[in-house]
Amino acid sequence: MLRKYQARIYVTLRPSVLDPAGTAVQSGLQHMGYETVEQVRIGKYVELVLSAADEDKAREQVDRICDRLLANPVIENYRFDLTESVDTGVAR
Amino acid sequence: MSSITSSAPFSAEEIASVGLKPEEYEEIVRRLGRHPNQAELGMFGVMWSEHCCYKNSRPLLKQFPTTGDRILVGPGENAGVVDLGDGLRLAFKIESHNHPSAVEPFQGAATGVGGILRDIFTMGARPIALLNSLRFGSLEDAHTRQLFTGVVSGIAHYGNAVGVPTVGGEIYFDPAYSSNPLVNVMALGLMETPEIVKSGAAGVGNPVLYVGSTTGRDGMGGASFASAELSDESEQDRPAVQVGDPFLEKSLIEACLEAFKTGAVVAAQDMGAAGITCSTSEMAARGGVGIELDLDRIPVRETGMVPYEYLLSESQERMLFVAYKGREQELITIFHRWGLQAVVAGTVIAEPVVRILFQGEIAAEIPAAALAENTPLYHRDKLGEPPEFIRQACQWTSDRLPTCTPTGIETPDGFRTWNEILLTLLDTPSIASKRWVYRQYDHQVQNNTVILPGRADAAVIRLRPPSSSKGVAATVDCNSRYVYLDPYEGAKAVVAEAARNLSCVGAEPLAVTDNLNFGNPEKPIGYWQLAEACRGLADACRELGTPVTGGNVSLYNETIAPTGQPQPIYPTPVVGMVGLIPDLTRVCGQGWQAKGDLIYLLGRCLTALDRLTLGGSEYLATIHHTVAGSPPRVDFKLERLVQATCREGIRQGWVRSAHDCAEGGVVVALAEACISGGLGADVNLTPTVHKDMSWRWDCVLFGEGGAQIVVSILPELQVIWEAYLQQHLGNDWQKLGSVGNSDTSLRVFTADTQLVIDAKIKEMSNRYSKAIERRLTF
Numbered sequence: 001m002l003r004k005y006q007a008r009i010y011v012t013l014r015p016s017v018l019d020p021a022g023t024a025v026q027s028g029l030q031h032m033g034y035e036t037v038e039q040v041r042i043g044k045y046v047e048l049v050l051s052a053a054d055e056d057k058a059r060e061q062v063d064r065i066c067d068r069l070l071a072n073p074v075i076e077n078y079r080f081d082l083t084e085s086v087d088t089g090v091a092r
Numbered sequence: 093m094s095s096i097t098s099s100a101p102f103s104a105e106e107i108a109s110v111g112l113k114p115e116e117y118e119e120i121v122r123r124l125g126r127h128p129n130q131a132e133l134g135m136f137g138v139m140w141s142e143h144c145c146y147k148n149s150r151p152l153l154k155q156f157p158t159t160g161d162r163i164l165v166g167p168g169e170n171a172g173v174v175d176l177g178d179g180l181r182l183a184f185k186i187e188s189h190n191h192p193s194a195v196e197p198f199q200g201a202a203t204g205v206g207g208i209l210r211d212i213f214t215m216g217a218r219p220i221a222l223l224n225s226l227r228f229g230s231l232e233d234a235h236t237r238q239l240f241t242g243v244v245s246g247i248a249h250y251g252n253a254v255g256v257p258t259v260g261g262e263i264y265f266d267p268a269y270s271s272n273p274l275v276n277v278m279a280l281g282l283m284e285t286p287e288i289v290k291s292g293a294a295g296v297g298n299p300v301l302y303v304g305s306t307t308g309r310d311g312m313g314g315a316s317f318a319s320a321e322l323s324d325e326s327e328q329d330r331p332a333v334q335v336g337d338p339f340l341e342k343s344l345i346e347a348c349l350e351a352f353k354t355g356a357v358v359a360a361q362d363m364g365a366a367g368i369t370c371s372t373s374e375m376a377a378r379g380g381v382g383i384e385l386d387l388d389r390i391p392v393r394e395t396g397m398v399p400y401e402y403l404l405s406e407s408q409e410r411m412l413f414v415a416y417k418g419r420e421q422e423l424i425t426i427f428h429r430w431g432l433q434a435v436v437a438g439t440v441i442a443e444p445v446v447r448i449l450f451q452g453e454i455a456a457e458i459p460a461a462a463l464a465e466n467t468p469l470y471h472r473d474k475l476g477e478p479p480e481f482i483r484q485a486c487q488w489t490s491d492r493l494p495t496c497t498p499t500g501i502e503t504p505d506g507f508r509t510w511n512e513i514l515l516t517l518l519d520t521p522s523i524a525s526k527r528w529v530y531r532q533y534d535h536q537v538q539n540n541t542v543i544l545p546g547r548a549d550a551a552v553i554r555l556r557p558p559s560s561s562k563g564v565a566a567t568v569d570c571n572s573r574y575v576y577l578d579p580y581e582g583a584k585a586v587v588a589e590a591a592r593n594l595s596c597v598g599a600e601p602l603a604v605t606d607n608l609n610f611g612n613p614e615k616p617i618g619y620w621q622l623a624e625a626c627r628g629l630a631d632a633c634r635e636l637g638t639p640v641t642g643g644n645v646s647l648y649n650e651t652i653a654p655t656g657q658p659q660p661i662y663p664t665p666v667v668g669m670v671g672l673i674p675d676l677t678r679v680c681g682q683g684w685q686a687k688g689d690l691i692y693l694l695g696r697c698l699t700a701l702d703r704l705t706l707g708g709s710e711y712l713a714t715i716h717h718t719v720a721g722s723p724p725r726v727d728f729k730l731e732r733l734v735q736a737t738c739r740e741g742i743r744q745g746w747v748r749s750a751h752d753c754a755e756g757g758v759v760v761a762l763a764e765a766c767i768s769g770g771l772g773a774d775v776n777l778t779p780t781v782h783k784d785m786s787w788r789w790d791c792v793l794f795g796e797g798g799a800q801i802v803v804s805i806l807p808e809l810q811v812i813w814e815a816y817l818q819q820h821l822g823n824d825w826q827k828l829g830s831v832g833n834s835d836t837s838l839r840v841f842t843a844d845t846q847l848v849i850d851a852k853i854k855e856m857s858n859r860y861s862k863a864i865e866r867r868l869t870f
Contacts, residue, residue: 072196
C-alpha cells in the first residue's frame with residue numbers, strides 16, 4: 001500500500017558561490033533605505049507530492065530528485081522536510 | 093612582524109594533492125631554503141601547473157614565429173596585439189575552459205568567456221567580438237547532450253549579458269571527446285587607450301590596487317585542477333567551479349578603460365587561474381620587482397577565510413592594478429562610481445619577492461621569479477617514429493573500400509547512392525548547420541557584425557569609428573582527425589584552413605593565437621603528438637606569414653574509461669586567426685548570389701586526383717565508420733596562390749561567393765553554397781584524366797585535399813576571369829558549372845551527362861538545418 005508524502009524542498013546557493021541576483025536585491029534594498037540589510041542570498045522553494053511505500057523510500061526518492069534535477073549540486077545545496085499528506089478525498 | 097619559520101615537511105599525499113611531484117617539492121625546498129607552509133605549497137601547486145607555467149610545452153612553443161611588421165605585442169602578455177594601420181590596433185587571444193566545463197558546463201563555459209574578455213580589456217582594448225571552438229562526444233549520448241546544451245547556454249548567458257557579440261566558431265562531435273569536452277573561447281578587442289597597458293609592475297612604493305568583485309572560496313585551486321586528468325571522482329571536485337557575473341564584468345570593462353585613460357595606471361593584470369597568487373607573482377616577475385600584499389584589506393564575501401583560500405580563490409571579475417603613487421584615489425573613485433570594489437591592498441617593493449601579509453604576520457614569502465618565470469621545465473624525448481596504431485592506420489588506402497559505381501557504393505550499412513551519402517553527410521552534426529547554437533548567441537550587439545554566422549567561412553566585424561573602410565575577419569579552426577592521424581601534417585592543415593577561411597571572405601591573414609588541447613604529455617604518445625603538432629604549427633605559420641601572438645595550453649585531456657584505461661582526446665591544436673579586410677564593401681559570403689553565375693574550383697582540381705584523398709575524411713568516418721589513412725598534405729605554394737587569387741578576385745568585385753572545401757569535399761561545399769544561397773547548381777565533376785589512370789567516384793565527390801575554394805562569378809566576366817586564373821594559377825583551377833539552371837536541385841553530372849547526384853535543395857536544407865536540433869529533442 002503506497003502512502004502519499006509532501007516534500008517541501010529548499011534549494012540554496014552554496015556559501016562560497018557568488019549570488020549576483022542576491023547582491024542586486026541587497027543593493028536595491030539599501031537604495032530604498034533599508035541600510036541595515038547586510039546580506040541577501042536568493043534560493044528557491046519547491047513543493048512536491050509523491051507516493052512511496054514508507055517514509056524512508058520517499059526520502060530516498062526526493063533526495064535523488066533534488067540531486068539530479070531540482071538542485072545543481074555543483075553550486076547549490078538543498079534540504080527538505082517530508083510530511084505524510086492526508087488524502088482529503090477532494091482531489092480527482 | 094615575524095618572518096616565516098620552516099614548517100615541517102609535507103607528506104607525499106599532501107604534495108600530490110596540490111598537483112606537485114616529489115622532485116618539484118624538493119626543488120621548492122631548495123629554492124626557499126626551508127619547507128614551505130600550507131599557503132606557499134598551494135601557491136607553488138597552482139603556479140607550477142601546466143596551465144600557468146607551461147612546464148611541458150614551453151620548449152616546444154619557442155619554435156613558433158612571433159614577430160612581424162604588424163605585430164605590436166607578441167606572446168607573454170595578456171593578449172597579442174596587431175597593427176591594422178590608421179591607428180587601429182587589435183588585441184586578441186584564445187583560452188580554454190575545458191575541465192571546468194566538464195564538471196559544470198554552464199558556469200564553466202560562462203566563466204571561460206569572462207576570463208578571455210578580461211585578457212583583452214586588461215590591455216586597454218574594448219572587446220568587440222567572441223568566437224568559440226567546441227568539441228563534444230556523440231550527440232546520441234545523453235551526457236553529451238547535457239554538456240553540449242549546458243556549454244552553449246553558458247556562453248550565451250555570459251556573452252549576451254556582457255554585450256559582446258559571439259560572431260563565429262566551430263563545433264565538432266566525436267566520441268573521442270565523450271567525457272572531456274573542449275571549450276575554447278577567443279576574444280577580439282580594439283585598443284582604446286593610447287598606450288598598450290602591460291602587466292609588469294614598476295616603481296618601488298607605488299600602490300597595488302585590488303579592483304572588481306569580492307573574494308570568496310569559489311573555484312579553489314582551479315588551475316591545478318585544470319591540469320589533472322578527469323576521473324569519476326572529478327564529480328566530487330564540484331566546488332572547484334566559479335560562478336561569474338556578466339553584469340559586473342560589463343561595469344569592470346567600462347571602469348578599467350576609463351581608469352587607463354587617466355594615465356594613473358602603471359600596469360594591470362586580470363585574476364584568472366590561480367587568482368591573487370598568479371597576478372601578484374606575474375606582475376612582480378615581469379617588472380623585476382616585488383609586491384607586498386595585505387590580505388586583510390581584500391574585500392571578501394565570506395568570513396573565516398585563511399591565507400591559502402585567499403591566495404588560491406578563483407573568484408571571477410577581479411583585477412590587480414599598480415597605480416602611480418598619489419593617484420590611487422582617482423582610480424578608486426572611478427571604480428566606486430561603477431559600483432565596484434577598489435582598495436589599496438599592497439605596495440611595489442624593491443626586493444623581488446611576493447610577500448603576503450595576514451593578520452599582522454607574514455603568511456607567505458616567495459621569490460616572484462620562482463613562481464612565475466624560473467619555473468620547472470621538462471624537456472622530454474620525442475618518439476623516434478610514429479606509434480604503432482598510427483603506423484597501422486596510415487597503411488590504409490582506398491583500395492580497401494568496395495568498388496564504386498556511378499550510382500553509389502556498398503557500405504557497412506548496405507548499398508548507398510551518392511545522393512543518400514550526400515544527405516547523410518549534411519545530416520552529420522559536425523558538418524551540419526550550427527544554427528541551433530548561434531541563434532542562442534547575440535551575434536549583433538554593438539551593431540558591427542557585417543556577415544552573420546552561417547553565411548560565410550569567417551566572421552567579419554566593422555571597426556569603429558567607421559572613419560576607415562577597414563574591417564576585421566576572424567576564424568577558429570581545427571580538423572583534429574587529421575592531427576590524430578598525422579600530428580605534423582594535420583597541424584599544418586589547421587593553419588592553412590584558418591587562412592583559407594579568412595581569404596574566402598576577402599581578408600588578409602595577419603596573425604594567430606593557438607589553443608593546444610592535448611592528452612598527457614608524460615606519456616610518450618601524448619608528448620609525440622604535442623611535439624609534432626607544434627612543429628607543424630610553427631612551419632605553417634612561418635610559411636603563411638602569420639606569426640603566433642600567444643595562446644593557451646590545455647594538457648591532460650584524458651578521461652579514465654570504466655575499463656580503467658586512460659583515453660586521450662584527439663590532439664586538438666585549435667588555431668584562432670585574425671585577418672584584415674581592406675574594404676568592407678568588398679566582402680564575400682559562401683552562398684550563390686544569382687542564377688546563371690559561373691562556378692569554379694580554385695586549387696587542387698579534379699585533374700589532380702593524386703592530391704585528393706579519402707584518408708582522414710569525413711566521408712570515410714561517417715559512411716564507412718573508419719578513421720584511417722593519411723590526411724591531405726599541405727602544399728604551401730599552392731595554398732598561398734589559391735588564397736591570394738581568391739582575395740584578389742573578391743577585391744576586384746569579380747568573385748560573388750567563395751567557400752572553402754573542407755569536411756565532405758567539393759560536393760558538400762557545393763551543397764552548402766546551394767543551401768546558403770537558396771539556389772541550385774548544375775556541375776560536371778568528371779575528372780579529365782588519362783585513360784590508364786585509376787580514379788574513384790567517392791574520392792572525386794567527397795575526397796579532401798586542402799587548397800580548394802569553390803567560387804562563383806558573373807557570367808559576363810568569364811573571359812577576364814579565366815585569363816586571370818590562367819595567369820595566376822596555371823592549371824590549378826577548373827570550371828565546374830553554373831548556378832540555378834535547376835532552381836530546386838544540386839545536380840552533378842558526368843561528362844556524358846549521366847546524373848550522379850540530384851539532390852533537392854529543400855531536402856538538403858532540411859537535413860542540414862535540423863541535424864542538431866533533431867538529436868536534442870526526444
